[in-house]
Amino acid sequence: MKQRTFTDISLKAWAVIVFGFLFAPILIIIIYSFNEGRLLVAWNEFGLGSFATIATKPAITDAVMVSIQTGFIAALIATALGTMAGVALARRAGKWAPWFLILLVLVTVTPEIVDAVSLLPWMVFLGQDAGLSIFDNGIVRLVVGHSLFSTAVVAYIVRSRLIGIDETLEEAAADLYAPPFKRFTQITLPLVMPAVLAGGLLAFTLSLDNTIVSAFVQVSGTTPWPVYVLSAVRSGLRPEIASVSTIMLLLTLAALGLVAYVLRRAGDSPTDIAKTVGGG
Amino acid sequence: MKLPGFALAIPAWAWLFAFFVAPVALVVWFSFGYKPGIFGTHANDVLSFDRYAEALSPTFFSTFQNTLWVGVVGTLICLAISIPFAYWLAFKAPVARRGILLAMVMIPFWTNFLVRTIGWQIILAPSGLLSTALQSIGVLDEPLEILFTRTAVLIGVVYNYLPLMILPMFVAFDRVSLPMREASKDLGAGRWSTFLNVTLPLAKPGIIVGILLVYIPLMGDYITATVLGGAKGNMAGQMVANQFQTAQNWALGSAMAVVLVLTILTTVLIAALVSWLATWPLRASQRLVLGDKS
Numbered sequence: 001m002k003q004r005t006f007t008d009i010s011l012k013a014w015a016v017i018v019f020g021f022l023f024a025p026i027l028i029i030i031i032y033s034f035n036e037g038r039l040l041v042a043w044n045e046f047g048l049g050s051f052a053t054i055a056t057k058p059a060i061t062d063a064v065m066v067s068i069q070t071g072f073i074a075a076l077i078a079t080a081l082g083t084m085a086g087v088a089l090a091r092r093a094g095k096w097a098p099w100f101l102i103l104l105v106l107v108t109v110t111p112e113i114v115d116a117v118s119l120l121p122w123m124v125f126l127g128q129d130a131g132l133s134i135f136d137n138g139i140v141r142l143v144v145g146h147s148l149f150s151t152a153v154v155a156y157i158v159r160s161r162l163i164g165i166d167e168t169l170e171e172a173a174a175d176l177y178a179p180p181f182k183r184f185t186q187i188t189l190p191l192v193m194p195a196v197l198a199g200g201l202l203a204f205t206l207s208l209d210n211t212i213v214s215a216f217v218q219v220s221g222t223t224p225w226p227v228y229v230l231s232a233v234r235s236g237l238r239p240e241i242a243s244v245s246t247i248m249l250l251l252t253l254a255a256l257g258l259v260a261y262v263l264r265r266a267g268d269s270p271t272d273i274a275k276t277v278g279g280g
Numbered sequence: 281m282k283l284p285g286f287a288l289a290i291p292a293w294a295w296l297f298a299f300f301v302a303p304v305a306l307v308v309w310f311s312f313g314y315k316p317g318i319f320g321t322h323a324n325d326v327l328s329f330d331r332y333a334e335a336l337s338p339t340f341f342s343t344f345q346n347t348l349w350v351g352v353v354g355t356l357i358c359l360a361i362s363i364p365f366a367y368w369l370a371f372k373a374p375v376a377r378r379g380i381l382l383a384m385v386m387i388p389f390w391t392n393f394l395v396r397t398i399g400w401q402i403i404l405a406p407s408g409l410l411s412t413a414l415q416s417i418g419v420l421d422e423p424l425e426i427l428f429t430r431t432a433v434l435i436g437v438v439y440n441y442l443p444l445m446i447l448p449m450f451v452a453f454d455r456v457s458l459p460m461r462e463a464s465k466d467l468g469a470g471r472w473s474t475f476l477n478v479t480l481p482l483a484k485p486g487i488i489v490g491i492l493l494v495y496i497p498l499m500g501d502y503i504t505a506t507v508l509g510g511a512k513g514n515m516a517g518q519m520v521a522n523q524f525q526t527a528q529n530w531a532l533g534s535a536m537a538v539v540l541v542l543t544i545l546t547t548v549l550i551a552a553l554v555s556w557l558a559t560w561p562l563r564a565s566q567r568l569v570l571g572d573k574s
Contacts, residue, residue: 007471011368018365021439022388025399028409029391032402041402077295085292092285100289107300109492109544111500113517114304114537117524121310122303144299151292209393211503212517216524229394233507237398245395252390256383 026249033242040237050239051247060244063228070139070224071207074146079200081147082154086195087188089155090162091170104152112149116216119145123217138222145213150206154199161195162188201259205252311534322530331535340519340536344543347516350430351499352547354437358494359487361438362445367479369446370453382450389443397507400436401427404508428510436504441497445490452486453479492548499544516540 033051037044054060085104089097119141127135134140169191173183189196211226218227225248229241286293311331313324334340373381388396403409404427411424426432456479464474480487502517509515520540523533 008372011364011372014364015368015373018361018442019384021361022385022442025396025403025439026388026391028399028402029395040398041405041408081292081295084288088286088288092288094285096286096289100286100293103293103296103301107296109496109548110300110304110541111496111517111544113500113502113520114307114541115300117520117530117533117537118303118307119299120524121530122299122306125306148296148300151295155292205390211394212500212521216521226392226394229392229398230503230506233394233398241395241398245392249391253387256386256390260379260383 029242030246030249033239033246035239035242037239040239040242050243053238053240054243057240059223059228060240063223063225064244064248066139066142066222067208067225070142070146071204073139074143074150074207075200075204077143078147078150078154078203079196082151082199082203083158083189083192083196085151085155086158087162087184087192089159091167091188104155107148107152112210112212115145115148116213119213120216136219138219141217141219142207142210142214142222142224145217146207146210147203150199150203153202153206154196157199157202158192158195161192165191197259197262201255208248208252307534307537310530311538313531315529315531321528322534331531332539334532335535335539343514343519344516344539346430346514347499347540348543348547350433350437350515351495354434354441354498355491355495357434357438358442358445359491361442362449362490363487366446366449366453367475369450370456382447385443385446385450388439393440394503394507397436397440397504400432400439401507404432404435427508430509433505433509433515436508437498437501440501440504441494444493444497448486448489448493449483450486452483452489455486456482491551495548496544500540516543 032040032043034046034048035043036047036049085100089100123135123141123144126132135144170183170187173187178186209226210224211230214224214227215230218224223231225244232238232241309324310322312327312329313322314326314328314330315321316323336344369378369381369385404424405411406423406425406427408424408427410426411420414420414424415422460482461474461478464478465471469477500517502515502521505515505518516536517540520533520536523529523536527533
């Protein structure tokens with residue numbers, strides 16, 4: 001019995017250490033967002049100056065707006081394409097399904113840098129050589145780049161959710177003469193809604209976070225937030241970067257809380273929510 | 281009218297084909313070309329494997345080696361941290377608080393990748409928190425010289441990808457039902473024996489997903505190396521980016537990108553083969569036990 005408690009205590013201690021590790025840099029960023037110094041990394045004194053500076057720098061607010069806009073559109077596209085693909089994989093899998101899954105796996109295992117260097121010449125080709133001027137638009141380029149990985153992820157999540165649910169409800173609807181489209185919107189879609197929401201949220205945050213692809217495909221004038229930060233890493237980091245991050249963290253937490261609330265009202269337990277988000 | 285089964289998958293397929301398959305194929309095509317003069321980025325009128333030879337020449341090969349080292353060691357550290365942590369979360373943590381604890385694991389994951397890496401830059405700086413703390417308790421006599429080394433890059437990548445290992449591993453442990461583990465204990469197995477022979481094998485799929493989710497992006501990462509590694513912590517991703525952005529040699533950059541993808545695929549296949557071979561005697565003996573009983 002004694003040995004048992006010892007193991008339990010060590011496991012708990014380990015968990016506390018891991019949480020400390022996970023939170024350390026985030027707490028640091030929050031603290032340093034109140035730094036009055038000129039440079040982010042050199043602590044000077046406490047103050048709210050950097051939060052006031054944000055408003056006077058249109059480059060920062062523009063970059064954040066570009067990121068939010070891109071995240072929204074990319075998440076919409078990835079969720080629409082991924083949900084349809086996930087439903088097809090779970091309910092209508094035929095000979096095509098393994099090949100399609102291979103494509104999805106390839107998309108997921110390709111490192112972002114490879115996507116980035118591939119998309120740059122491709123966008124230039126489409127925009128200039130093929131004359132499709134829409135691909136010279138910064139937002140379009142970012143949305144395309146951000147939607148690829150997310151589409152695959154949403155397809156996985158929706159597929160695994162639907163595979164776990166019996167098909168009887170849809171069959172019953174078909175027996176009652178519901179046309180295919182109505183069956184999809186009234187039965188299948190509500191069933192996969194938690195997965196769709198989780199996937200969409202994941203797609204949105206992945207887009208907000210995306211640095212590598214963005215740095216390559218971006219057009220000057222539509223610089224997303226992470227690329228702005230990356231250029232600041234090279235030219236000198238100022239405390240405003242931390243302040244913006246603190247605000248964005250609070251907004252993300254609020255959005256997460258909202259989604260968790262919606263999912264819980266839809267009847268999922270916290271563990272189920274995490275499972276859906278984790279792609280299990 | 282009945283639509284074929286794959287109709288719903290067509291939009292996603294078309295999208296991925298236009299913006300993934302086609303551009304990647306273009307890069308593979310570039311990798312067989314060369315850089316014509318100072319101002320050209322690529323040309324394909326003469327095809328050869330020369331860019332691959334160049335990408336694997338000693339200058340660049342050491343970077344691939346370094347990337348592989350960081351990738352493998354980083355993934356192993358993530359694994360070592362995650363197994364006890366995910367085990368605790370799935371079996372020991374209070375059930376009512378599990379949702380909040382999971383959300384807490386995800387918080388860093390939802391914070392900007394770059395910004396949290398910059399947080400580590402502040403912590404690891406010679407005049408930073410860790411250095412000051414270690415000096416004041418007397419562990420170190422002089423400032424900590426860890427920033428812009430390979431160790432700093434390792435800390436950064438472990439940190440950045442750890443939640444991706446913990447989540448699928450937790451899901452996998454959570455699926456191992458309590459009756460299964462209790463049955464093992466009732467049949468006389470100890471805690472370690474239950475863990476090694478029942479829990480771990482049943483959780484294997486989730487653990488594999490975790491390893492892949494960490495290893496693959498880690499191998500292609502160059503942001504962490506740029507922020508924490510300086511010049512010394514060179515990663516293959518940085519090298520590929522340099523060829524495209526600075527050197528303007530798309531042919532060589534493409535070859536490097538292809539080599540990077542092949543390195544990832546090969547190492548994953550080797551790891552799969554090794555683990556399959558290593559568990560061969562184990563599976564053979566288990567099959568024998570089952571055979572005796574029936």
